[in-house]
Amino acid sequence: MFTPATADQRFVLETIVRLGEISEEAGEMTDAVLEGAGAFAAGEWAPLEREGDTIGPKWTPEGVKMPAGFADAYKAYVEGGWGTIGSPVEHGGQGLPVSLSIAVLETLGTANMGFALAPILTVGAVEALMHHGTPEQQALYLPHLSTGAWTGTMNLTEPQAGSDVGALKTRAEPAGNGKWKITGTKIFISFGDHDMAENIVHLVLARTPGAPAGTRGISLFLVPKYRLREDGAPGEFNDVRTVSIEHKMGLHASPTCVLSFGDHDDCIGELVGPELGGIRAMFTMMNNARLNVGLQGVQVAERATQRAVAYARERVQGYRGGEQVAIVEHPDVRRMLLRMKAQTQAARALVYYAFGQLDRARGGDAAAAQRVELLTPLAKAHGTDLGNEVASLGVQVHGGMGYIEETGAAQHFRDARITPIYEGTNGIQAADLVGRKLGMDNGGTLLGLLGEMREDAEDTGLLNLIDACEEVARNLLGSEMDDRLAASYPFLTMLSTAVCGWLMEASGRAAARSEGDPAFLKMKQAATRFYVAQIVPEAMGLKPAAMARAEMLYAIDAEGFAA
Incomplete structure (x- = not known):
């Protein structure tokens, strides 16, 4: 039960984002991109949503294994070029506005919210390397990350340091030739390991010797799962091990991993940006991720609304005018459905507007750059609050059947609950x-x-x-x-x-x-x-x-x- 929200996406891109002003080319491509992404998501990603929730990824000594069908669906995503829309042209992307690329990401996440975390995190890695990576790092990694052929992660949180990033203890010791040996443990790493891509690029916050306490002493390191050979292809295993997968309330399709770096003192990383510059680089990742988490609120709200509307139109119960009717005819059910529709559209308008300002900022508009900074906490927090409200209303529309897992309404409620928590x-x-x-x-x-x-x-x-x-x-x-x-x-x-x-x-x-x-x-x-x-x-x-x-x-x- 999934229908791409193409009509409202197109409407918001035209009237709120005013995409044609940002890029005439993107404006002309909107229909083709939205319709193509919708068909792809409906055919490849939506059918895996239930398996992702009920079966989920599995830990093995050889690494995390995704449920059947996920690797093929992800390969189809890469081969279809869906990850390249907003990626830089010089690294294999199409260079189109991010506003158009997030409409694609919304469609993928509405079809399968947990699965869509993989490209969300990869986009964050691309942003970090574009802004802070060396030309050599960009040349080696961005062509693969931009297509999604390799996936990216953010490694911030540690067991003793939740939101207090300054309390982290992961260490980086000089290893010569500009390399560093990384040791430490990170938790809550979304898509920290899987079998869908030939390499995973971890961006890891760590402390260097003599670094000051707190956030001033943090540096950012690029740590691939597999080191690159001289030809740039993945080669030797880099001593990054998945200790376990978290047992979560929801978002089961996304493997949330505990990662251990350097168990055998053989985990090699390299600095991204200057030493002690980790906080600045981290916020490049985090600000991108926060807007995309706000978009997750739109995704789950859209899917919950579609499911509730379909159920309300089919479920016959009660009478109006002496005739038995579907519950959609009852005033309170209509109140809930109209509220779900309105809040979903409001969340989409807010998040898309923020991304539209981001596009303008990238074009040199200083006022838009300030506005997107102001809008980021609103988009992340209010977008996810609305996702939770709408998912809860979706359960309520189903009544007792909403509390039964087989209807799917409960999954949206469970999946939504993490979004007000992670990425700040x-x-x-x-x-x-x-x-x-x-x-x-x-x-x-x-x-x-x-x-x-x-x-x-x-x-x-x-x-x-x-x-x-x-x-x-x-x-x-x-x-x-x-x-x-x-x-x-x-x-x-x-x-x-x-x-x-x-x-x-x-x-x-x-x-x-x-x-x-x-x-x-x-x-x-x-x-x-x-x-x-x-x-x-x-x-x-x-x-x-x-x-x-x-x-x-x-x-x-x-x-x-x-x-």
Whole structure:
């Protein structure tokens, strides 16, 4: 049960991203790319979703083995060139805007969310090497990573250091000829091992001898699973071992590995960027990954909505007007379905808009570069919050059958739950918003966005929310950090909802002017009306929490929580 969301993707790319302004070539290719990706995902990836969840990858002494069919489906992805759309031309890519490439990634993830983590992480590795790698590293690795023939990983987390990256202990010792010996253990490494590609390129944070404590002492290293021979092909095993696979609540198709580097003192890596420059390089990976995790919220919301709509139209129960009807005819079911539609479209608009700003930033637009920095915590946190809300509503629409695994609704709920946690918890995103992004240009970046939104907005409730966001922002700019942090999450949700409302209202106006599929345009306008009328006012209720001081949270000591 999977249908590519081609119509809304095309609509958002045209009206929100304005892809044709970024690249005339990409604008002309949109239909072909979206339809081709949809057909590929439906034929190759969607049929494996259930096997990925129920069977999953298996650890063996020889390495992780994916379920039957995954290696062939991944090979088809590589051979079809689907990983090359946004990759640089000089390294075998098509060089098209990232906005178009993430529409493909959304389709793949909607078809099979766990499977799509492999290309998501590879994109992050490409970004890191493009910005921080040497010309030699780029020449050796990027042609393979850009196509997806080799996959990439990020290795940050360690058992004693969760979100506190500065507490990591993995070591890098000079080994001569510019090489380093890597020793240590990393946990929670998505697609840390598998049998779908001939090499895996690990990007590993580690400490060098004499490095200062904390984040200032971290460097980034490129550590392939197999060292490269002189001809550039994978050769000798590089002493990177998979200790185990985590037993997780969801996202079972993605092997989350514990990796051990240098068990036999024979793991060789090389610096990416300067020594002690790991944090800067890490944020290049993380910022890309955070936007893509926000996109995962769109993926799971879209699939959960499709499944719930299909069930509601088929499940006959209850009466209206004396006749037995499908549950889609009942007002509360319609409320849930329309909310799912509206929140999914809002999440897509927000995440795509952020990627559109990223494309403009790469074209030299300094204002867009600042705006994408501001939007990144919103896209990651609110996008994944909405993915969780919509997946939960999907279970509710199914009723008791939603709690039964065979219907598939529960899988979306389980898969979604990790997204507010990894790549920086949503609490960290809120802290980033009030700690770093709020003060950009002395608040000018945020106030500029709110001003643009105010000029465009028409609905009184939306205008009131925009004004409330500005009032809270100005209050936080003059507040102590503890007070900012106490207010951070309600403020993030308020601001995200306001941005989504602005984008949804613009979409509704565009739909009213458009000539196209009448059913799609009617649904678009209905979802917009619902969002502005019912979801925007909810966010106004968060204002008291966003204006509250931290002292309320410290009215009891730590022991008091056990009372």
